Amino acid sequence: MSAVPQVFADTAVIAKRNVIKIRRVPEVLMFVLVTPIMFVVLFGYVFGNAIQIAGSSYREFLIAGVFAQTVMFGATFTGVGIAEDMEKGIINRFRSLPMSSSAVLAGRTASDVIYNVLSIIVMACTGLLVGWRIRGSLWDALLAFGLLLLFAYSISWVMAYIALIIPSVEVINNASFMVIFPLTFVANTFVPVEDLPEPLQTFAEWNPVSTVTQAARELFGNIPPGTPNPRPGRCSTQSSTR
Amino acid sequence: MQAAIEATGLTKRFGEVTALDGLDLEVPEGTVLGLLGPNGAGKTTAVSILTTLLQPDEGTARVAGIDVIAEPREVRRRIGLSGQYAAVDEVLSGFENLEMIGRLYHLGKERSRARARELLDRFELTEAADRSTKGYSGGMRRRLDLAGALVAEPPVLFLDEPTTGLDPHSRLELWSIIRELVSGGTTVLLTTQYLEEADQLADEILVIDHGRAIAQGTADELKVQVGGERIEATLADVAQLDAARELLAPLAVGDIDADDGSRRIVVPITGGAPVLTDALRRLDAGGVALVDVGLRRPTLDEVFLTLTGHRAEEPSADDAAGASEGLRSEVA
Ligand SMILES: Nc1ncnc2c1ncn2[C@@H]1O[C@H](COP(=O)(O)OP(=O)(O)OP(=O)(O)O)[C@@H](O)[C@H]1O
Numbered sequence: 001m002s003a004v005p006q007v008f009a010d011t012a013v014i015a016k017r018n019v020i021k022i023r024r025v026p027e028v029l030m031f032v033l034v035t036p037i038m039f040v041v042l043f044g045y046v047f048g049n050a051i052q053i054a055g056s057s058y059r060e061f062l063i064a065g066v067f068a069q070t071v072m073f074g075a076t077f078t079g080v081g082i083a084e085d086m087e088k089g090i091i092n093r094f095r096s097l098p099m100s101s102s103a104v105l106a107g108r109t110a111s112d113v114i115y116n117v118l119s120i121i122v123m124a125c126t127g128l129l130v131g132w133r134i135r136g137s138l139w140d141a142l143l144a145f146g147l148l149l150l151f152a153y154s155i156s157w158v159m160a161y162i163a164l165i166i167p168s169v170e171v172i173n174n175a176s177f178m179v180i181f182p183l184t185f186v187a188n189t190f191v192p193v194e195d196l197p198e199p200l201q202t203f204a205e206w207n208p209v210s211t212v213t214q215a216a217r218e219l220f221g222n223i224p225p226g227t228p229n230p231r232p233g234r235c236s237t238q239s240s241t242r
Numbered sequence: 243m244q245a246a247i248e249a250t251g252l253t254k255r256f257g258e259v260t261a262l263d264g265l266d267l268e269v270p271e272g273t274v275l276g277l278l279g280p281n282g283a284g285k286t287t288a289v290s291i292l293t294t295l296l297q298p299d300e301g302t303a304r305v306a307g308i309d310v311i312a313e314p315r316e317v318r319r320r321i322g323l324s325g326q327y328a329a330v331d332e333v334l335s336g337f338e339n340l341e342m343i344g345r346l347y348h349l350g351k352e353r354s355r356a357r358a359r360e361l362l363d364r365f366e367l368t369e370a371a372d373r374s375t376k377g378y379s380g381g382m383r384r385r386l387d388l389a390g391a392l393v394a395e396p397p398v399l400f401l402d403e404p405t406t407g408l409d410p411h412s413r414l415e416l417w418s419i420i421r422e423l424v425s426g427g428t429t430v431l432l433t434t435q436y437l438e439e440a441d442q443l444a445d446e447i448l449v450i451d452h453g454r455a456i457a458q459g460t461a462d463e464l465k466v467q468v469g470g471e472r473i474e475a476t477l478a479d480v481a482q483l484d485a486a487r488e489l490l491a492p493l494a495v496g497d498i499d500a501d502d503g504s505r506r507i508v509v510p511i512t513g514g515a516p517v518l519t520d521a522l523r524r525l526d527a528g529g530v531a532l533v534d535v536g537l538r539r540p541t542l543d544e545v546f547l548t549l550t551g552h553r554a555e556e557p558s559a560d561d562a563a564g565a566s567e568g569l570r571s572e573v574a
């Protein structure tokens with residue numbers, strides 16, 4: 001067998017193993033499905049009523065942010081899963097086999113996309129229930145979902161890398177929250193960047209979460225008329241998607 | 243005969259700790275090497291290097307003729323490893339675990355499945371085959387992990403404490419599987435804490451401590467190396483134990499071991515039967531009544547304790563036996 005198909009074959013074997021896990025450990029699946037509902041409803045109603053954006057529905061503005069935040073949390077499963085495998089010696093078992101070593105990580109990150117696909121479906125349905133609407137074309141909306149998944153996939157790799165350096169489920173759990181909370185909150189996910197104080201505003205403008213959120217928002221057609229236009233040249237995705 | 247496993251000058255440090263300190267070893271094809279050593283001796287570290295999981299700081303190693311550092315992937319094709327702690331996937335069933343390993347050895351779907359079924363039978367896990375391994379007992383996990391090492395019928399096997407946690411039946415069963423594999427030409431390196439296991443299975447035993455080889459040979463050679471025989475006598479009256487100890491002290495070449503509970507006294511000697519006769523004469527003259535007496539070779543346990551216990555005084559492995567005898571006779 002030549003080297004390239006072998007990587008794919010090995011990746012498929014590892015991914016299949018993780019998919020079996022999704023089916024057999026329903027607790028994780030529950031978490032994956034319930035958390036997004038909770039986020040949409042909590043943020044939608046708690047902040048949705050408190051924050052006013054002139055001439056627009058804040059709830060609609062916020063949904064794309066909740067999407068981005070939730071898929072990022074979903075990506076932490078990758079780190080936890082790999083740390084768990086390291087702790088149990090499974091990674092060492094794999095490493096003693098003549099398999100492609102990148103397949104261990106590729107299989108894991110690939111199967112974790114499933115979690116995020118599920119949570120996006122759940123969030124979209126919940127969002128529609130609480131008043132969120134796709135105002136652009138269906139094609140653009142699909143593009144937005146694809147972009148969110150791609151973003152989560154790349155964060156999965158970051159989490160996988162962290163897990164290889166710190167192979168402890170507990171530490172990974174805490175560390176990923178420490179990374180993900182600032183990344184998702186100091187961004188345009190829940191408030192317009194312009195409303196943040198200066199140092200945070202700079203951080204938020206450079207934050208990739210802002211870029212992804214803004215792109216999704218625009219693709220969904222959820223830009224409230226009252227929102228100031230992003231400054232040209234700062235976030236390239238914002239201008240290029242339109 | 244060609245060496246299936248050979249290592250020279252393996253050195254591995256973990257910060258301050260030197261886990262391996264210039265270890266050499268050679269295992270001819272189709273034989274079993276027993277790596278023996280107390281906790282922390284460096285057994286697992288040696289196995290990890292030979293199975294490409296760790297890179298040595300110094301030294302070289304070849305497995306099945308292939309350099310472990312230069313071509314780890316080629317080495318992995320030819321080895322099976324069962325680590326010290328069973329690494330089974332708890333979410334998968336026993337069958338799925340083995341099938342997955344077969345697929346990752348690239349045996350193909352059909353062959354992986356057939357092999358999984360075969361091994362589950364062989365390790366008496368057929369009934370539990372389709373249950374999640376989460377519900378397996380410790381011994382069942384261990385057996386599944388061992389089965390995993392055999393999936394690809396590798397020519398070289400590494401088993402790190404393979405029988406730890408197995409019941410006597412499973413242990414005997416594993417021994418017979420290992421013997422069968424070896425008679426078919428497989429080379430095995432196994433680490434163990436059980437001297438009986440090394441005695442039973444290994445063609446050659448390498449005793450290591452603090453990452454260095456301190457003795458090597460067959461079980462018999464090691465016994466000879468430690469030196470002499472043991473007089474083992476059971477007394478009729480426990481009160482005479484001290485008297486017996488004093489009477490036999492001039493004959494002993496090492497520490498005399500006396501046990502109140504079993505009324506037994508063990509005296510290390512050299513010189514064989516004539517010394518035993520002398521001992522009996524002395525005991526008789528001293529009025530010590532015996533229930534049972536015999537001359538025997540040292541057990542591997544005694545060898546092990548002597549070797550590892552004397553290392554601090556006698557760092558040189560080769561003359562450890564001779565020198566320790568001299569040292570002990572001075573004490574006596
Ligand atoms: N990853 C590691 N990090 C730091 N120290 C280590 C590491 N692995 C092993 N050591 C140290 O190296 C030494 C040898 O360890 P090793 O696991 O090889 O011993 P062992 O002979 O297998 O012992 P045991 O019989 O307890 O399994 C020990 O002192 C251990 O603490």
Ligand SMILES: [Mg+2]
Nearest residue numbers: 285286287326
């Ligand atoms: Mg060990």
